[in-house]
Amino acid sequence: MASEAIAVRPVQYLQAQMRWRWSEAAFWLATLLPFVLTPNYLVLASQIAITALFVLSLDLILGYAGIVSLGHAAYFGVGAYTAGLLSKWGFGEPLTGLLAAAIMAGLFGYLTSFIVVRFRHLALIMITLGIGLVLQEAANSASWITGGFDGLQGIHTWPILGKFRLDIYGYTAYGYSLAGLFVVFLVARRIIHSPFGLALRGIRENGLRMPAIGAPVHAHIRTIYTIAAIIAGIAGALLAETTETVSLEALGFQRSADVLVMLILGGTGRLYGGLIGAAVYMVARDQFSGLNPQYWYFWIGLLLIAVVTLLPNGILGGLAHLARRMKVTS
């Protein structure tokens, strides 16, 4: 199996990777099920789709380029506040809001990528954490524009494409978020299965050797970091537009930590890992919402310890391992 994979030409390898599998089609068809099966939970489903998009953006930098970030919510927050402020100032056209959020988050991501690219190991974690915290403090202090601790009020989202009004059941919200997730996912999937995506995995595996084969490591990291920031910004804008509110929590440390947990839970570097992790985490949190958040974190903590010790590659990694073993035994 391995020798075959090496024997084929790189282009063929990438093309084979890019081919759609039936399981992928089944996954995306299954995302339509909430419309029929659980119409009372569409608001939650919409939140899951948005969070999944956010996790996907982290997967691009963490799972593929190996950049550990504890401050990724900063870009989510920039996107959310951009879309929210645009709408509050009287222009609530949602797609324009997404575009503006993507531009702002991308710009911020591009600027910070110059800082991020210089660090590794603990200093990298501290720098990303620091960027997140600085932005949160800034948003808190600038309450005349962000609403500070009370959150941003007075957002009104116009009907999507001029036709679909947001309803209280979340039909429009889920459809809108899911469409956003799917479109961005296609782009991410294309990026990952490109030569650039392969170079990223090379950087993750050995950042010192990549320059030796002529790969501009820093430029690649800056590019993917900016792309991830753009996607995170779109996710933030989706949340601001569908819930018509933005709170400081959008760019808090808690969100950065949560999204990391979801990604680890699902499995890094697998595209679908983050989506599944987000769904499992959000549904579990919804089911246990009666619990005091303090106790919820007890179980999350135990879960983290268990995943790292027992399931190093997350749920999807565990399933893949199981599938391989079944194949060997049969």
Add this chain to the structure above:
Amino acid sequence: MPSVFGVLFDGFAYGMLLFLMSVGLSVTLGMMNFVNLAHCSFAMLGGYVAITLMNAFGWPFLATLPVAFIAAAALSVVLERILFRRFYNSSDLDQCLLTIGIVFVSIATAAYIYGTDQQPMQLPPYLRGSIAFVGLDLPVYRLFLIATALLITVVLVVTVETTRFGAQVRAAVNNQRMARGLGINVDGLFAATFALGSGLAGLGGALAIAMLGLDPQFALTYLIYVLIVVSVGGLGSISGSFAAAMLLGFSDMAGKYYVPSIGAFLIYLVMIVLLMWRPAGLFGRR
């Protein structure tokens, strides 16, 4: 407006506390490259042990301090032997996740046992009040804090600089593989250093209650400060940790006194700028 000297004094006391809580993490990180985000959970444990002994069993404050040290050190040895040692060769990410999991569990456990409120703390009479000194009122407890921490620092530095154990620690921090090659038992050394560092954190936690308060979020709130000290000071450097802790103590206190509206903004900015200037920390070599 508080006097400059008053701010310096408070910043000094605060910096000493941060130093006690972070020096252990710096040394263990320098030696094994093990990112232990649960370090402040040990500090929190020390704090809760001290407060329980005082409030429930009526122990005098000073007697609780060694117990806080021992409790944190003992728990850290157990965790190190059972859990942490399996992750020395794992990626940063796995280490982070494992230890942040422990942080979450410790916060929830503390909230379950003690509730989420600040713990009441009654200092003994001889540590209350303040002493007038050249026209300044110096709180006795902060003087006590500074004296204790300075004493520990001196003992620590003398141990590391002059004893055989200290020489082995320095060798292992400098080059772990070479130290192994010379026959130094790095694993045992690491376990001992880890216990010592966690014990110091526990002691720091117990000393911190009267100045910073104690609630279950302590493990996360001060984790960020401790990480700033460690990364700015440079991994494995005791003097670096000391300098960084002082810098952080002063800038945080000055920020809180003179420009309270920007909150913690200042120290995060200081950290980013310092790391931009020297990515390996002020005294770091790597």
